[in-house]
Amino acid sequence: MRCQHEMPFGARIENGGVTFRLWGPGARMADVAIDRGSAPPEIHPAEADAEGWWECHVPHATAGTLYRWRIDGGQLVPDPASRQNPQGPHGPSCVVDPKQFEWDHTGWTGRPWNETVLYELHVGTFTPEGTFEAAAERLQHLADTGVTAVELMPVANFAGRFGWGYDGVLPFAPHDAYGTPDELKHFVQQAHRLGLMVFLDVVYNHFGPDGNYLSLYAPGFFSKTKGSPWGAAINFDGPESRQVRDFFIHNALYWLQEFRFDGLRLDAVHAIHDDGPVHVLQELSERVRKATHGRHVHLVLENEDNGYAHLAPGPQPGRFDGQWNDDFHHVLHVALTGETHRYYHDYGDSPMDLLARSFTHGMVFEGSKRREGGAREVVQAAPPQPLPALVNFAHNHDQVGNRARGERLAQLVPPEASALPTLLALLTPAIPMLFFGEEWGAAEPFLYFADWEGELRRAVQEGRKREFGHGEAADLPDPCSSASFDASRPDAAQARSHGGRERLEAIRAALVARRKCITPRQHLLLTGKHSAQRIGERGLAVQWRYSDGQMLSLELNLGPAALQVEPQHLGPVEAQCVFAHRCPANTPRGTWPAWSARWTLGEEITL
Template identity: 75%
Template sequence: MRCQHEMPFGASLHAGGATFRLWAPAARSAELSFAPNAAGRAIAHPAEADAEGWWECTLAEAAAGSVYQWRIDGQLLVPDPASRQNPEGPHGPSAVVDPRQFEWDAGWSGRPWNEVVLYELHVGAFTPEGTFRAAEARLRELADIGITAIELMPVSNFGGRFGWGYDGVLPFAPHDAYGAPDDLKHLVQAAHRLGMMVFLDVVYNHFGPDGNYLHAYAPGFFSQTHSSPWGAAINFDGPDNRPVRDFFIHNALYWLQEYRFDGLRLDAVHAIRDSSTPHILEELSATVRKATHGRHVHLVLENEDNDWRLLARSEPPGRYDAQWNDDFHHALHVALTGETQSYYHDYGVDPLDLLGRAFTHGMVFEGSQRKPGGARKHVHAAPAQDLTTLVNFAHNHDQVGNRARGERLSQLVPPEAAQLPTLLALLTPAIPMLFLGEESGAKAPFLYFADWEGKLREAVRAGRKREFGHDHAEDLPDPCSAATFAACRPDAAQAHSEAGRAWRDNVRAAVEARRSCITPRQAQLLTGKHSVQRIGEHGLAVQWRYADGQMLSLELNLGAAPIAVPPQHLGPVEANCVFSHRWPASQPPGQWPPFAARWLLGAEITQ
């Protein structure tokens, strides 16, 4: 099976060579600087424009491996913004790619959403080599743990050798340091052969600052009325918005069809501004659902505004399968650490109660913007959510990397409590996600890193010091240092140590408990019928209810001392233990051990 997504822009191969199209309405002239290969001499070919600013050039000699750039107004050489490959980075020439050269296996249609156990990874930090091919070699380790889907942090081409990927400038071209397009396809296919899905993190709220030439010839890409925290906002509702909307919708379709990704995670959609109808998020979802009908393709959001109306379990057009549940993480983090700075401020009063609400209602706060320091301007309670539309996690790139020194939550709590956050994320009805190295209890930090130079590098260094209140500190990790990037790779020796193996075995057992006792029951999960009680100062008793009268319960002690447990008010439950952590079989009734949890499943007895 061979797959190619047809696009109205970029380079398109056909029987007569290739046609190159660029939307450049501000350009007075445009030429295609073309060479038959990377070693050849480039020759300029004139392009013709239509009334809407589309420039087009067809060359019979073009083939896979040809390289090209657009010359704007006889001076500025720029890459193709829809380039499928830019082997020398965003400042170099684009390469013509033949997507149909890659042979896909037939028959894979993905996995249903309820089976998802996510694992977020950064391609560059996942292995010492930092490539797609090296990542592929480690997939079986994850499959053996029970991971059913990996999620790649953004891989779109960006300036420099290393970076988080959220400042990409060529959204259709895999980052050259990770490998060629076929290397990424090979990774996806290898995951499918192991029964694993592959999700991709995509950024549709801004372009990065290094290698973005669009302002020079297509200023219509950028909004004149909206702003973004990371640069010029994308124009989804102003004049000339149609080519812009098509650019990003086609990008989603491109990754899902040409690369056979099984899902997308849309970064920071609260920063996508669109006052038109339909909203770009609605149009994108509806288009994707129609184009991928018959496959399990999943769409996930990051949304600080917690707009639950965008979510739906049944994948209807215009809606999304789930969003990352920051509320769960933040409440858990504050309950365990007591930290209340920045965006943890909203969770500082009764964090255990807020964690209980996250367990039973999903979101805690809904639809409120944040102040510059991170706290919300107004705190509104969110209604009870379908828990299967939320992704719970104890770690992710943001929550670790936004710290000055990149510590994981497992390192900020007593050693006895280190694995408890991971297990709590794995064993709720929400969809769980692990982060790079978490499966083995990695102690390596995950820091912010970006290979920028000159004024941009100095601005980032100064900004990190301001952000963390260390204006004069010299000991903060340098975000633009290769050593900082290298420090973020989990230590293989630690992963294969006795402690690493024991941690991994416990994670594997928790994932198996989920697979056998939680995943098959997702369709029967009720909404708005779950309950939670405080038990002492540090305990929670949680009850999740199902339509057939079964109940999954959690008994949790987040404190360092045992808890004396009063008689339960909801009546007894005839239940079997699904999973326990630090809960001895000899534990006396009426007492919960410190930093321990136990999950029970059985019929609820009403009185």
């Protein structure tokens, strides 16, 4: 099986050569410049239509041909729809034949959403080599752990040797340092062979600041009336927005069809502004559902405003399967650490009560936008949301990397409590996500790093100092140093240490419990019928209810002293123990040891 996504721009091998197409309504003249190494480029004039589409056919071009577009006889720029830019976004693009890669004829159609156990990783720091090829060699470990879906942080080509990937400028070209398009396809294929889905993090709210040439020939890509925290906002609703919308929708379809990804996670959709009659997110979902019919393809949002209008309990056209639940992370973090600075401020008032609400409702502040500086607006009334439409996590790239020194939560709590955050994320009806290295309790930080140069480098360094200027700026890691990049690589050898093996065994056992007792029951889960009670200062009893009368219960002690619990707050005696942490089998009923959690499943008995 060979796969190629058809799109109206970029380079296409056809008719004994290559046809190049560029949307550049702001250019007076455009030429294709075939790279000839140290010699001047070979120039081929393109012709434009009334809508600003430039087209040129070069008969002797083929797969591997390096080229740029020359704008108005001067500036050489990469193809914005380049499938490969082997020398970075300032270098030439490379013609790629997508049909050179042959996919297995296995009938792989993905896995249903209820089976999803996500594992977020950064390709550059996941292995010492930092490549797709090396990452593929580690997939067996993930399958053995119980992970079912790998989520790659953005791989779109960006400037510099290293970075998080959220400043990509060539959305169709995998970052050159990670490997070739075919090597990324091999990674996806190897995952499928192991029963793993692969999700990709994509950024449709802005372009990076280095290597983006679109304003030279297609200024219509950027809104004249709206902004974003990272610069010019994308034009999804103004004049010429049809071509802009198509560019990003085709990008989603390209990754899902040509690379066979099983899902996309859309970054920061609260920064996608669209006042048109059909929101671009709705149109993207509709197009994806239609193009991938017959496959399990999942669409996930990040939305800091806690909006839920785009969510649905199933793969509906126009809607999304899931959304990252920052509230769960934030309130769990506050309950465990006591930190209440910056955006944790909203969660400092009775965090145990808010944690209870997160267990039963998913989001703590449904539909509540975040104001500048991080604080939430007044909580708005919202209907209960299906818990499986939310993704719970104890760590992710933002919540670790946006700290001054990138500490993981396990480094901020007592050793006896270090496994609890991960276990609590794994064993709720919400979809769980691990952050790479978390499964063995990696101690290495995940820092913010970006290989910027010149004025941009100085601006980022000074910005970090201002952000963490309240006692944290001394010895702050340099975000533009390769040392910060290298320090963010978890040492996989630690998984074989005594502590690493213990943690990994616990995570594997928890995921076995999830697979047996939670995943098969997701379709029976009720909405808005769950409850929780406070037990003393640091305890919670939580009940998740199912339509067949069964109830999943959690007995949680998030404190350093044992709790004695009254019978009315205990589950039925005959309930099956799903999983227990720091709670031995001989523990007396009604005693919850320090830093313990116990899950049971049984028929609810009304007293």
